[in-house]
Amino acid sequence: MAAQRKISERTVERISRYRRLLESIHATSDNPFIYSHEIASLCGLTAAQVRRDLMTIGFSGSSARGYEVAELLRSASSFLGFSHERRMALVGIGYLGRALLDYFVDRNPLFKLCAAFDADPGKVDRVIHGVRCYPVTQLKTVLATHQVSTGIITVPADAAQNIAWELVEAGVTGILNFAPVQIRVPANVFIENLDLTSALEKVAYFAGNFSDKERTKK
Amino acid sequence: MAAQRKISERTVERISRYRRLLESIHATSDNPFIYSHEIASLCGLTAAQVRRDLMTIGFSGSSARGYEVAELLRSASSFLGFSHERRMALVGIGYLGRALLDYFVDRNPLFKLCAAFDADPGKVDRVIHGVRCYPVTQLKTVLATHQVSTGIITVPADAAQNIAWELVEAGVTGILNFAPVQIRVPANVFIENLDLTSALEKVAYFAGNFSDKERTKK
Numbered sequence: 442m443a444a445q446r447k448i449s450e451r452t453v454e455r456i457s458r459y460r461r462l463l464e465s466i467h468a469t470s471d472n473p474f475i476y477s478h479e480i481a482s483l484c485g486l487t488a489a490q491v492r493r494d495l496m497t498i499g500f501s502g503s504s505a506r507g508y509e510v511a512e513l514l515r516s517a518s519s520f521l522g523f524s525h526e527r528r529m530a531l532v533g534i535g536y537l538g539r540a541l542l543d544y545f546v547d548r549n550p551l552f553k554l555c556a557a558f559d560a561d562p563g564k565v566d567r568v569i570h571g572v573r574c575y576p577v578t579q580l581k582t583v584l585a586t587h588q589v590s591t592g593i594i595t596v597p598a599d600a601a602q603n604i605a606w607e608l609v610e611a612g613v614t615g616i617l618n619f620a621p622v623q624i625r626v627p628a629n630v631f632i633e634n635l636d637l638t639s640a641l642e643k644v645a646y647f648a649g650n651f652s653d654k655e656r657t658k659k
Numbered sequence: 660m661a662a663q664r665k666i667s668e669r670t671v672e673r674i675s676r677y678r679r680l681l682e683s684i685h686a687t688s689d690n691p692f693i694y695s696h697e698i699a700s701l702c703g704l705t706a707a708q709v710r711r712d713l714m715t716i717g718f719s720g721s722s723a724r725g726y727e728v729a730e731l732l733r734s735a736s737s738f739l740g741f742s743h744e745r746r747m748a749l750v751g752i753g754y755l756g757r758a759l760l761d762y763f764v765d766r767n768p769l770f771k772l773c774a775a776f777d778a779d780p781g782k783v784d785r786v787i788h789g790v791r792c793y794p795v796t797q798l799k800t801v802l803a804t805h806q807v808s809t810g811i812i813t814v815p816a817d818a819a820q821n822i823a824w825e826l827v828e829a830g831v832t833g834i835l836n837f838a839p840v841q842i843r844v845p846a847n848v849f850i851e852n853l854d855l856t857s858a859l860e861k862v863a864y865f866a867g868n869f870s871d872k873e874r875t876k877k
Contacts, residue, residue, distance in 0.1 A: 545859060614866040
Protein backbone atom coordinates (compact mmCIF):
# COMPACT_ATOMS: atom_id res chain seq x y z
CA MET A 442 0.00 0.00 0.00
CA ALA A 443 2.89 2.36 0.85
CA ALA A 444 4.00 2.51 -2.79
CA GLN A 445 0.65 4.09 -3.73
CA ARG A 446 1.27 7.02 -1.40
CA LYS A 447 3.92 9.65 -1.88
CA ILE A 448 3.18 11.34 1.44
CA SER A 449 3.94 9.41 4.62
CA GLU A 450 1.29 8.86 7.29
CA ARG A 451 3.44 10.65 9.88
CA THR A 452 3.71 13.72 7.64
CA VAL A 453 -0.08 13.92 7.31
CA GLU A 454 -0.46 13.56 11.11
CA ARG A 455 2.00 16.40 11.71
CA ILE A 456 0.34 18.67 9.13
CA SER A 457 -2.98 18.00 10.87
CA ARG A 458 -1.36 19.17 14.14
CA TYR A 459 0.25 22.25 12.52
CA ARG A 460 -3.12 23.20 11.02
CA ARG A 461 -4.87 23.18 14.40
CA LEU A 462 -1.99 25.06 16.00
CA LEU A 463 -2.08 27.70 13.24
CA GLU A 464 -5.86 27.98 13.54
CA SER A 465 -5.52 28.68 17.25
CA ILE A 466 -2.67 31.19 16.70
CA HIS A 467 -4.60 32.89 13.89
CA ALA A 468 -7.59 33.33 16.20
CA THR A 469 -5.69 34.58 19.25
CA SER A 470 -2.40 36.24 18.24
CA ASP A 471 -1.83 39.72 16.79
CA ASN A 472 1.41 38.65 15.09
CA PRO A 473 0.65 37.57 11.50
CA PHE A 474 4.00 35.75 11.20
CA ILE A 475 5.52 32.64 12.73
CA TYR A 476 8.97 31.03 12.51
CA SER A 477 9.49 27.32 11.89
CA HIS A 478 11.34 27.06 15.23
CA GLU A 479 8.26 28.46 17.01
CA ILE A 480 5.99 25.85 15.40
CA ALA A 481 8.60 23.21 16.23
CA SER A 482 8.76 24.22 19.87
CA LEU A 483 4.96 24.23 20.24
CA CYS A 484 4.74 20.77 18.62
CA GLY A 485 7.74 19.16 20.32
CA LEU A 486 9.62 18.72 17.01
CA THR A 487 12.80 20.05 15.40
CA ALA A 488 12.68 23.15 13.17
CA ALA A 489 14.24 21.11 10.35
CA GLN A 490 11.37 18.61 10.54
CA VAL A 491 8.80 21.43 10.42
CA ARG A 492 10.51 23.04 7.39
CA ARG A 493 10.60 19.69 5.56
CA ASP A 494 6.87 19.19 6.24
CA LEU A 495 6.01 22.73 5.12
CA MET A 496 7.90 22.14 1.85
CA THR A 497 5.45 19.26 1.30
CA ILE A 498 2.56 21.73 1.32
CA GLY A 499 4.37 24.20 -0.92
CA PHE A 500 6.52 26.42 1.30
CA SER A 501 10.22 26.35 0.47
CA GLY A 502 12.09 28.06 3.29
CA SER A 503 10.95 30.66 5.74
CA SER A 504 11.76 34.32 5.05
CA ALA A 505 13.54 36.56 7.59
CA ARG A 506 10.23 37.51 9.21
CA GLY A 507 8.88 33.94 9.21
CA TYR A 508 5.88 32.32 7.56
CA GLU A 509 2.58 34.14 7.17
CA VAL A 510 0.16 32.38 9.56
CA ALA A 511 -2.99 32.91 7.46
CA GLU A 512 -1.34 31.66 4.27
CA LEU A 513 0.17 28.62 6.01
CA LEU A 514 -3.24 27.82 7.54
CA ARG A 515 -4.91 27.98 4.11
CA SER A 516 -2.26 25.70 2.57
CA ALA A 517 -2.43 23.14 5.38
CA SER A 518 -6.24 23.07 5.14
CA SER A 519 -6.12 22.70 1.39
CA PHE A 520 -3.49 19.93 1.63
CA LEU A 521 -5.70 18.02 4.09
CA GLY A 522 -8.63 18.28 1.65
CA PHE A 523 -10.68 20.69 3.75
CA SER A 524 -12.13 22.30 0.65
CA HIS A 525 -15.01 19.85 0.52
CA GLU A 526 -17.14 17.97 3.01
CA ARG A 527 -16.27 14.40 4.09
CA ARG A 528 -19.17 12.19 5.11
CA MET A 529 -18.51 9.77 7.96
CA ALA A 530 -20.28 7.01 9.85
CA LEU A 531 -19.59 5.13 13.07
CA VAL A 532 -20.43 1.49 13.80
CA GLY A 533 -20.80 0.30 17.41
CA ILE A 534 -22.75 2.53 19.80
CA GLY A 535 -21.19 1.40 23.10
CA TYR A 536 -19.53 3.73 25.61
CA LEU A 537 -16.53 4.33 23.34
CA GLY A 538 -18.69 4.82 20.24
CA ARG A 539 -20.89 7.36 22.02
CA ALA A 540 -17.87 9.22 23.41
CA LEU A 541 -16.38 9.41 19.90
CA LEU A 542 -19.67 10.72 18.45
CA ASP A 543 -19.48 13.50 21.04
CA TYR A 544 -15.74 14.04 20.42
CA PHE A 545 -15.90 14.20 16.62
CA VAL A 546 -19.34 15.66 15.91
CA ASP A 547 -18.39 19.36 16.04
CA ARG A 548 -14.59 19.09 15.91
CA ASN A 549 -14.27 19.83 12.19
CA PRO A 550 -17.21 21.46 10.35
CA LEU A 551 -16.21 19.70 7.11
CA PHE A 552 -16.30 16.24 8.70
CA LYS A 553 -19.98 15.37 8.75
CA LEU A 554 -20.95 12.44 10.97
CA CYS A 555 -24.05 11.30 9.07
CA ALA A 556 -24.96 8.09 10.84
CA ALA A 557 -24.20 5.63 13.63
CA PHE A 558 -25.10 1.94 13.61
CA ASP A 559 -25.56 -0.86 16.12
CA ALA A 560 -26.81 -4.43 16.08
CA ASP A 561 -28.74 -3.86 19.34
CA PRO A 562 -32.30 -2.64 18.59
CA GLY A 563 -32.29 -0.85 21.96
CA LYS A 564 -29.52 1.49 20.82
CA VAL A 565 -30.95 2.69 17.51
CA ASP A 566 -33.83 4.79 16.11
CA ARG A 567 -32.67 7.78 18.13
CA VAL A 568 -30.25 10.69 17.94
CA ILE A 569 -27.06 10.60 20.08
CA HIS A 570 -24.92 13.77 20.30
CA GLY A 571 -26.68 15.00 17.18
CA VAL A 572 -26.05 11.82 15.14
CA ARG A 573 -28.90 9.62 13.88
CA CYS A 574 -28.60 5.94 14.93
CA TYR A 575 -29.71 3.10 12.65
CA PRO A 576 -29.87 -0.70 12.82
CA VAL A 577 -26.70 -2.19 11.32
CA THR A 578 -28.91 -4.06 8.81
CA GLN A 579 -29.53 -0.67 7.13
CA LEU A 580 -25.81 0.13 6.82
CA LYS A 581 -25.48 -0.20 3.03
CA THR A 582 -28.63 1.77 2.22
CA VAL A 583 -27.85 4.63 4.62
CA LEU A 584 -24.18 4.89 3.56
CA ALA A 585 -25.14 4.98 -0.12
CA THR A 586 -27.74 7.70 0.53
CA HIS A 587 -25.26 9.89 2.41
CA GLN A 588 -22.24 9.03 0.17
CA VAL A 589 -20.12 8.16 3.20
CA SER A 590 -16.39 7.76 2.46
CA THR A 591 -14.98 7.26 5.98
CA GLY A 592 -15.96 4.77 8.68
CA ILE A 593 -15.15 4.52 12.39
CA ILE A 594 -15.33 1.03 13.95
CA THR A 595 -16.03 0.69 17.68
CA VAL A 596 -17.63 -2.76 17.75
CA PRO A 597 -16.20 -5.68 19.78
CA ALA A 598 -13.14 -7.43 18.31
CA ASP A 599 -15.03 -10.47 17.00
CA ALA A 600 -17.45 -8.36 14.95
CA ALA A 601 -14.94 -5.87 13.52
CA GLN A 602 -13.77 -7.73 10.39
CA ASN A 603 -17.31 -8.32 9.11
CA ILE A 604 -18.23 -4.67 9.72
CA ALA A 605 -15.10 -3.61 7.81
CA TRP A 606 -16.15 -5.72 4.79
CA GLU A 607 -19.64 -4.20 4.92
CA LEU A 608 -18.22 -0.67 5.06
CA VAL A 609 -15.95 -1.39 2.09
CA GLU A 610 -18.82 -2.91 0.09
CA ALA A 611 -20.83 0.23 0.84
CA GLY A 612 -18.08 2.37 -0.75
CA VAL A 613 -16.02 3.44 2.27
CA THR A 614 -12.35 4.05 1.37
CA GLY A 615 -10.96 4.96 4.81
CA ILE A 616 -11.49 3.27 8.19
CA LEU A 617 -10.44 4.28 11.71
CA ASN A 618 -10.59 1.05 13.71
CA PHE A 619 -10.74 1.00 17.52
CA ALA A 620 -11.52 -2.72 17.82
CA PRO A 621 -8.45 -4.48 19.27
CA VAL A 622 -7.96 -6.75 16.28
CA GLN A 623 -6.04 -6.64 13.00
CA ILE A 624 -8.49 -5.89 10.19
CA ARG A 625 -7.87 -6.75 6.53
CA VAL A 626 -9.11 -4.45 3.79
CA PRO A 627 -8.54 -4.28 0.00
CA ALA A 628 -5.44 -2.37 -1.17
CA ASN A 629 -7.50 0.64 -2.29
CA VAL A 630 -8.87 1.17 1.23
CA PHE A 631 -6.87 2.96 3.93
CA ILE A 632 -7.08 1.56 7.46
CA GLU A 633 -5.74 3.03 10.70
CA ASN A 634 -5.82 0.65 13.66
CA LEU A 635 -5.94 2.67 16.85
CA ASP A 636 -5.20 0.09 19.50
CA LEU A 637 -5.91 1.68 22.90
CA THR A 638 -4.66 -1.38 24.80
CA SER A 639 -1.27 -1.35 23.03
CA ALA A 640 -0.99 2.38 23.72
CA LEU A 641 -1.63 1.91 27.44
CA GLU A 642 0.62 -1.16 27.69
CA LYS A 643 3.40 0.80 26.00
CA VAL A 644 3.02 3.69 28.46
CA ALA A 645 3.04 1.24 31.38
CA TYR A 646 6.14 -0.48 29.95
CA PHE A 647 8.17 2.73 29.68
CA ALA A 648 6.73 4.17 32.92
CA GLY A 649 7.89 1.03 34.70
CA ASN A 650 11.34 1.09 33.11
CA PHE A 651 11.85 4.78 33.85
CA SER A 652 10.88 4.35 37.48
CA ASP A 653 13.02 1.21 37.81
CA LYS A 654 15.92 3.32 36.52
CA GLU A 655 15.09 5.99 39.07
CA ARG A 656 15.10 3.35 41.78
CA THR A 657 18.49 1.91 40.78
CA LYS A 658 19.97 5.38 40.88
CA LYS A 659 18.93 5.88 44.49
CA MET B 660 14.57 10.63 25.56
CA ALA B 661 15.16 8.00 22.87
CA ALA B 662 18.75 7.46 24.02
CA GLN B 663 17.51 6.22 27.38
CA ARG B 664 15.56 3.42 25.73
CA LYS B 665 17.07 0.45 23.97
CA ILE B 666 13.69 -0.88 22.85
CA SER B 667 11.71 1.16 20.32
CA GLU B 668 8.13 2.21 21.01
CA ARG B 669 6.91 0.36 17.91
CA THR B 670 8.53 -2.87 19.14
CA VAL B 671 6.71 -2.62 22.48
CA GLU B 672 3.40 -1.95 20.67
CA ARG B 673 3.90 -5.02 18.47
CA ILE B 674 4.84 -7.25 21.42
CA SER B 675 1.67 -6.05 23.17
CA ARG B 676 -0.29 -7.17 20.09
CA TYR B 677 1.53 -10.54 19.87
CA ARG B 678 0.82 -11.15 23.54
CA ARG B 679 -2.93 -10.68 23.13
CA LEU B 680 -2.94 -12.79 19.97
CA LEU B 681 -1.03 -15.58 21.75
CA GLU B 682 -3.38 -15.38 24.72
CA SER B 683 -6.35 -15.85 22.44
CA ILE B 684 -4.67 -18.72 20.54
CA HIS B 685 -3.59 -20.35 23.80
CA ALA B 686 -7.21 -20.26 25.02
CA THR B 687 -8.85 -21.52 21.84
CA SER B 688 -6.43 -23.65 19.78
CA ASP B 689 -5.36 -27.26 20.32
CA ASN B 690 -2.06 -26.72 18.53
CA PRO B 691 0.65 -25.83 21.09
CA PHE B 692 2.96 -24.46 18.35
CA ILE B 693 2.91 -21.46 16.05
CA TYR B 694 5.18 -20.32 13.18
CA SER B 695 6.44 -16.75 12.86
CA HIS B 696 4.71 -16.50 9.47
CA GLU B 697 1.38 -17.38 11.12
CA ILE B 698 1.81 -14.62 13.74
CA ALA B 699 2.88 -12.28 10.93
CA SER B 700 -0.17 -13.03 8.83
CA LEU B 701 -2.55 -12.55 11.79
CA CYS B 702 -0.90 -9.21 12.64
CA GLY B 703 -0.47 -7.89 9.11
CA LEU B 704 3.34 -7.90 9.37
CA THR B 705 6.24 -9.72 7.70
CA ALA B 706 7.63 -12.93 9.23
CA ALA B 707 11.09 -11.30 9.37
CA GLN B 708 9.68 -8.46 11.48
CA VAL B 709 8.03 -10.94 13.87
CA ARG B 710 11.27 -12.96 14.24
CA ARG B 711 13.26 -9.77 14.97
CA ASP B 712 10.73 -8.77 17.65
CA LEU B 713 10.74 -12.25 19.20
CA MET B 714 14.55 -12.12 19.41
CA THR B 715 14.05 -9.01 21.56
CA ILE B 716 12.15 -11.11 24.10
CA GLY B 717 14.69 -13.92 24.00
CA PHE B 718 13.72 -16.23 21.13
CA SER B 719 16.44 -16.68 18.53
CA GLY B 720 14.90 -18.38 15.54
CA SER B 721 11.92 -20.67 15.28
CA SER B 722 12.50 -24.41 15.21
CA ALA B 723 11.06 -26.66 12.48
CA ARG B 724 7.81 -27.09 14.40
CA GLY B 725 7.50 -23.39 15.29
CA TYR B 726 7.43 -21.55 18.60
CA GLU B 727 5.72 -22.97 21.67
CA VAL B 728 2.64 -20.76 22.22
CA ALA B 729 2.60 -21.05 26.03
CA GLU B 730 6.30 -20.24 26.35
CA LEU B 731 6.06 -17.30 23.93
CA LEU B 732 3.05 -15.96 25.86
CA ARG B 733 4.97 -16.17 29.16
CA SER B 734 7.98 -14.36 27.67
CA ALA B 735 5.88 -11.59 26.10
CA SER B 736 4.02 -11.07 29.39
CA SER B 737 7.25 -10.99 31.33
CA PHE B 738 8.83 -8.56 28.85
CA LEU B 739 5.83 -6.21 29.18
CA GLY B 740 6.22 -6.27 32.97
CA PHE B 741 3.04 -8.23 33.68
CA SER B 742 4.63 -9.86 36.70
CA HIS B 743 3.48 -7.08 39.02
CA GLU B 744 0.48 -4.77 39.28
CA ARG B 745 0.53 -1.28 37.73
CA ARG B 746 -1.62 1.34 39.42
CA MET B 747 -3.31 3.85 37.12
CA ALA B 748 -5.49 6.94 37.37
CA LEU B 749 -7.55 8.95 34.88
CA VAL B 750 -8.15 12.71 34.94
CA GLY B 751 -11.18 14.19 33.15
CA ILE B 752 -14.52 12.39 33.60
CA GLY B 753 -16.25 13.55 30.40
CA TYR B 754 -17.74 11.21 27.80
CA LEU B 755 -14.30 10.06 26.61
CA GLY B 756 -12.96 9.64 30.15
CA ARG B 757 -15.97 7.54 31.15
CA ALA B 758 -15.71 5.41 28.00
CA LEU B 759 -12.02 4.78 28.73
CA LEU B 760 -12.76 3.81 32.34
CA ASP B 761 -15.15 1.22 30.93
CA TYR B 762 -12.68 0.17 28.22
CA PHE B 763 -9.64 -0.25 30.47
CA VAL B 764 -11.11 -1.30 33.81
CA ASP B 765 -11.17 -5.06 33.18
CA ARG B 766 -8.95 -5.30 30.10
CA ASN B 767 -5.81 -6.35 31.95
CA PRO B 768 -6.06 -7.73 35.50
CA LEU B 769 -2.60 -6.33 36.34
CA PHE B 770 -3.54 -2.78 35.31
CA LYS B 771 -5.47 -1.45 38.28
CA LEU B 772 -7.47 1.73 37.66
CA CYS B 773 -7.44 3.11 41.21
CA ALA B 774 -9.00 6.53 40.77
CA ALA B 775 -10.57 9.07 38.43
CA PHE B 776 -10.58 12.85 38.94
CA ASP B 777 -12.56 15.83 37.75
CA ALA B 778 -12.73 19.54 38.57
CA ASP B 779 -16.56 19.45 38.39
CA PRO B 780 -18.03 18.64 41.85
CA GLY B 781 -21.06 17.11 40.07
CA LYS B 782 -18.91 14.36 38.56
CA VAL B 783 -17.09 13.13 41.67
CA ASP B 784 -17.75 11.31 44.97
CA ARG B 785 -19.20 8.35 43.09
CA VAL B 786 -18.09 5.14 41.39
CA ILE B 787 -18.12 4.96 37.55
CA HIS B 788 -17.55 1.57 35.87
CA GLY B 789 -16.08 0.38 39.16
CA VAL B 790 -13.63 3.28 39.55
CA ARG B 791 -13.85 5.74 42.46
CA CYS B 792 -14.10 9.43 41.36
CA TYR B 793 -12.44 12.21 43.38
CA PRO B 794 -12.20 16.01 43.16
CA VAL B 795 -9.02 16.97 41.26
CA THR B 796 -7.90 18.91 44.35
CA GLN B 797 -7.28 15.52 46.03
CA LEU B 798 -5.09 14.24 43.17
CA LYS B 799 -1.75 14.26 44.98
CA THR B 800 -3.03 12.65 48.17
CA VAL B 801 -4.95 9.90 46.38
CA LEU B 802 -2.12 9.11 43.95
CA ALA B 803 0.40 8.87 46.79
CA THR B 804 -1.91 6.57 48.77
CA HIS B 805 -2.39 4.22 45.81
CA GLN B 806 1.21 4.51 44.50
CA VAL B 807 -0.05 5.31 41.00
CA SER B 808 2.65 5.18 38.28
CA THR B 809 0.58 5.75 35.13
CA GLY B 810 -1.88 8.54 34.28
CA ILE B 811 -4.49 8.94 31.54
CA ILE B 812 -5.43 12.52 30.60
CA THR B 813 -8.86 13.20 29.09
CA VAL B 814 -9.35 16.83 30.16
CA PRO B 815 -9.88 19.68 27.64
CA ALA B 816 -6.77 20.93 25.79
CA ASP B 817 -6.32 24.09 27.89
CA ALA B 818 -6.22 22.15 31.18
CA ALA B 819 -3.97 19.27 30.04
CA GLN B 820 -0.51 20.74 30.68
CA ASN B 821 -1.31 21.67 34.29
CA ILE B 822 -2.77 18.23 34.95
CA ALA B 823 0.38 16.66 33.49
CA TRP B 824 2.59 18.67 35.90
CA GLU B 825 0.39 17.62 38.83
CA LEU B 826 0.58 13.95 37.81
CA VAL B 827 4.37 14.16 37.52
CA GLU B 828 4.68 15.88 40.91
CA ALA B 829 2.55 13.09 42.36
CA GLY B 830 5.09 10.51 41.12
CA VAL B 831 3.56 9.40 37.80
CA THR B 832 6.23 8.26 35.28
CA GLY B 833 4.02 7.45 32.29
CA ILE B 834 1.14 9.42 30.75
CA LEU B 835 -1.33 8.54 28.00
CA ASN B 836 -2.67 11.89 26.79
CA PHE B 837 -5.90 12.21 24.80
CA ALA B 838 -6.09 16.02 25.03
CA PRO B 839 -5.40 17.48 21.57
CA VAL B 840 -2.35 19.46 22.66
CA GLN B 841 1.40 18.88 22.90
CA ILE B 842 2.30 18.24 26.54
CA ARG B 843 5.78 18.77 27.99
CA VAL B 844 7.09 16.45 30.70
CA PRO B 845 10.51 15.94 32.32
CA ALA B 846 12.93 13.58 30.53
CA ASN B 847 12.34 10.78 33.07
CA VAL B 848 8.61 10.67 32.29
CA PHE B 849 7.23 8.84 29.25
CA ILE B 850 4.36 10.49 27.38
CA GLU B 851 2.20 9.10 24.58
CA ASN B 852 0.02 11.68 22.84
CA LEU B 853 -2.95 9.91 21.30
CA ASP B 854 -4.41 12.57 19.04
CA LEU B 855 -7.81 11.31 17.86
CA THR B 856 -8.36 14.29 15.55
CA SER B 857 -5.04 13.72 13.72
CA ALA B 858 -5.93 10.04 13.38
CA LEU B 859 -9.31 10.83 11.80
CA GLU B 860 -7.92 13.60 9.59
CA LYS B 861 -5.24 11.20 8.36
CA VAL B 862 -7.84 8.54 7.50
CA ALA B 863 -9.96 11.16 5.70
CA TYR B 864 -6.87 12.36 3.79
CA PHE B 865 -5.94 8.91 2.48
CA ALA B 866 -9.59 7.88 1.99
CA GLY B 867 -10.05 10.97 -0.18
CA ASN B 868 -6.88 10.37 -2.16
CA PHE B 869 -7.68 6.72 -2.74
CA SER B 870 -11.18 7.52 -3.98
CA ASP B 871 -9.89 10.37 -6.17
CA LYS B 872 -7.54 7.81 -7.73
CA GLU B 873 -10.47 5.46 -8.26
CA ARG B 874 -12.39 8.27 -9.92
CA THR B 875 -9.59 9.20 -12.33
CA LYS B 876 -9.31 5.58 -13.41
CA LYS B 877 -12.96 5.50 -14.49
